[in-house]
Amino acid sequence: AQSVSQHNHHVILSEAASLELGCNYSYGGTVNLFWYVQYPGQHLQLLLKYFSGDPLVKGIKGFEAEFIKSKFSFNLRKPSVQWSDTAEYFCAVNDPNAGNMLTFGGGTRLMVKP
Amino acid sequence: ETGVTQTPRHLVMGMTNKKSLKCEQHLGHNAMYWYKQSAKKPLELMFVYSLEERVENNSVPSRFSPECPNSSHLFLHLHTLQPEDSALYLCASSQEPGRGNTEAFFGQGTRLTVV
Numbered sequence: 001a002q003s004v005s006q007h008n009h010h011v012i013l014s015e016a017a018s019l020e021l022g023c024n025y026s027y028g029g030t031v032n033l034f035w036y037v038q039y040p041g042q043h044l045q046l047l048l049k050y051f052s053g054d055p056l057v058k059g060i061k062g063f064e065a066e067f068i069k070s071k072f073s074f075n076l077r078k079p080s081v082q083w084s085d086t087a088e089y090f091c092a093v094n095d096p097n098a099g100n101m102l103t104f105g106g107g108t109r110l111m112v113k114p
Numbered sequence: 115e116t117g118v119t120q121t122p123r124h125l126v127m128g129m130t131n132k133k134s135l136k137c138e139q140h141l142g143h144n145a146m147y148w149y150k151q152s153a154k155k156p157l158e159l160m161f162v163y164s165l166e167e168r169v170e171n172n173s174v175p176s177r178f179s180p181e182c183p184n185s186s187h188l189f190l191h192l193h194t195l196q197p198e199d200s201a202l203y204l205c206a207s208s209q210e211p212g213r214g215n216t217e218a219f220f221g222q223g224t225r226l227t228v229v
Contacts, residue, residue: 004156032216043116044204044220051216090157094216101147102206102218104157 002027004093006105013081014113021076021108023065023091033074034092034102035065044090050074061085083114117141120205120221127195128229135190135224137205144210146188147218148180151202163188164210195228202226 003026013019025031035047048059055067065076074091091105118139127133139146148160160174163182177199179191188205202225206218 034217036220043118043222044206045116046217046219049217101159101162103159104149106156 002031002093002095002103004091004103004105006089006091006108008108009106010109010111012111012113015083016080017112019076019078019081019085019110021089021091021110023074023076023105024072025074025091025093025103026072027093027095028072029095032094033065033067034094035059035063035074035076036090036092036104037087038090038107039087047076047089081110081112083112086110086112116219116221118205118207118219118221120203120224122224123222124225124227126227126229127192129195129197131195132191132193134192135203135205135226137188137190137221139186139188139205139207139219141207141219143207143219144185145208146182146185147206147208148188148190149204149206151204151223153201157204161190192226195226197228200226200228 005024007022033050036044037047038044047063048057050057050067058064063078065074067074089108092102094102121136145164147162150158150160161180162169166182177194181189202223204223205221208218
């Protein structure tokens with residue numbers, strides 16, 4: 001079965017700092033990769049996704065992620081965070097050949113200090 | 115709004131009660147899911163329905179009973195729950211694999227407290 005690891009459970013940054021959140025998955029075949037964000041009191045929403053093509057994916061709100069197949073990684077980045085980026089971030093993976101079932105990482109809680 | 119609506123938003127129930135969670139999607143999707151989000155644990159997939167048939171049941175206790183009467187509605191029937199079942203229950207929907215975009219859309223969840 002798939003497993004997804006997010007090694008940073010809590011991250012605290014000051015505004016304008018750069019962000020990188022790690023995500024590693026276990027499955028070696030073709031996968032779809034996602035980053036979701038959950039702002040306080042709100043639903044999970046998609047930040048960005050990778051299905052195929054350019055491994056550097058641009059998402060909403062200035063986020064991007066890079067798929068590195070050899071490292072089984074899909075790290076999330078943002079050059080300059082804002083206070084409004086305070087949220088919990090979830091990496092997710094599915095195997096398109098085994099049903100559209102998302103496996104989530106444990107989440108990373110980001111706090112951005114103003 | 116995501117197009118996935120869950121009711122109620124909050125529920126407090128005793129261990130001997132029977133209650134149901136409801137999820138409705140207006141996106142024309144064919145697959146629906148129940149996830150459990152507990153503190154300090156990863157999101158756990160509970161049930162998957164594809165074209166109204168259950169395709170996944172991740173060893174969920176029988177005190178949780180899903181129902182999918184049509185592709186737009188999903189229920190989670192609860193009975194004789196335990197305090198450790200207190201969590202945020204999330205519903206999601208998506209197109210089936212092989213039909214292009216497989217992104218999942220989530221509802222806002224039902225915050226369940228078992229007392």
